[in-house]
Amino acid sequence: MLNSTDNIPVQTQSRGDTLDRLVEHAQQPLLAEEFILTNSISDLIDESLGRGWIFSSDLQELISAMDRRLASFDIDELAQVFDFEEVQVWSNTTRSIPTRSHGAVAMRNAAFLLIQLRAMGFRVDDTLLTSRLRPLLATKKFLVGREFYVFWQQKLEAKRKDFVLYCAPVPHNPAVKEASLPLGHVMRTVSDGSRIVGVEVTPPPSSEVSSD
Numbered sequence: 001m002l003n004s005t006d007n008i009p010v011q012t013q014s015r016g017d018t019l020d021r022l023v024e025h026a027q028q029p030l031l032a033e034e035f036i037l038t039n040s041i042s043d044l045i046d047e048s049l050g051r052g053w054i055f056s057s058d059l060q061e062l063i064s065a066m067d068r069r070l071a072s073f074d075i076d077e078l079a080q081v082f083d084f085e086e087v088q089v090w091s092n093t094t095r096s097i098p099t100r101s102h103g104a105v106a107m108r109n110a111a112f113l114l115i116q117l118r119a120m121g122f123r124v125d126d127t128l129l130t131s132r133l134r135p136l137l138a139t140k141k142f143l144v145g146r147e148f149y150v151f152w153q154q155k156l157e158a159k160r161k162d163f164v165l166y167c168a169p170v171p172h173n174p175a176v177k178e179a180s181l182p183l184g185h186v187m188r189t190v191s192d193g194s195r196i197v198g199v200e201v202t203p204p205p206s207s208e209v210s211s212d
Contacts, residue, residue: 015080015167016195018073022081023189023196025069026121030182035066037128045129049136054110056086056103063114067123075105075113081167082116084109084146107133108146115153119163121185121201126153161202166190168197 041062048054056075064071079086088101105113111133114126130150137143137151149156171192178188184204189196 014077016197018077018081019165019167019199020196022073022120023187023199025072026181026187027179028069028182030123031068033068035123035125041065041128045132048110049107049132053087053089053104053106055089056105059105059110059113063117063122063124066125067117070117070122070124075103078113078117079105079109081165082113084112106146108137108144108150111150112146115150116163116165119157119201119203120165120199121181121183121187121203123183163201163203164198165200166198168192170198174198 044054044058044062048058060073060075063073076086084105086103086105089104090101107129111126111129114124114129118124118126130153134151137147140147143151170190174190174197175193176188176190178186181187181201186202188200188202190198190200
């Protein structure tokens with residue numbers, strides 16, 4: 001019989017493997033094409049905001065369109081690294097018994113993911129979503145979980161210079177490696193000798209948020 005903690009090492013390893021891949025892809029050259037905001041994408045964001053969640057497949061297509069280096073990452077992989085939940089929603093085409101489940105992400109978590117990927121040095125524009133989400137959050141008396149982070153993102157970024165992400169405890173004698181990313185970010189990775197356990201990214205001066 002398995003104990004409740006028996007699966008933790010497997011999850012940690014999977015999370016570390018995805019982080020390794022993210023770091024590798026962030027350092028790859030950017031393709032020439034730029035992301036173009038279309039009416040269909042804007043409509044998708046508005047429709048998803050109306051129901052409070054976005055299909056994982058739609059979110060994956062959105063981040064892949066923004067930066068093709070993210071095309072090989074599934075939302076459930078990114079959810080493990082950035083610590084948010086992917087949930088199941090059920091279609092009900094027969095109006096009786098739901099017939100099919102779909103992965104989905106709450107809009108606050110979708111916005112959080114876009115913010116984190118941009119901070120990590122990918123060519124991701126979170127304003128597409130956050131500019132529509134913040135007015136909705138402003139009407140709420142209480143902010144829950146990622147809602148607080150998304151609503152106060154600009155203020156939070158103004159108070160810190162670096163984006164820091166850890167997926168495992170930092171070893172006593174970590175190996176630190178620095179690399180320049182295509183968009184001008186500087187990435188420092190922390191490894192335990194076999195895999196990456198932490199990432200610190202400093203954005204270029206032009207992308208830093210003013211405290212005013």
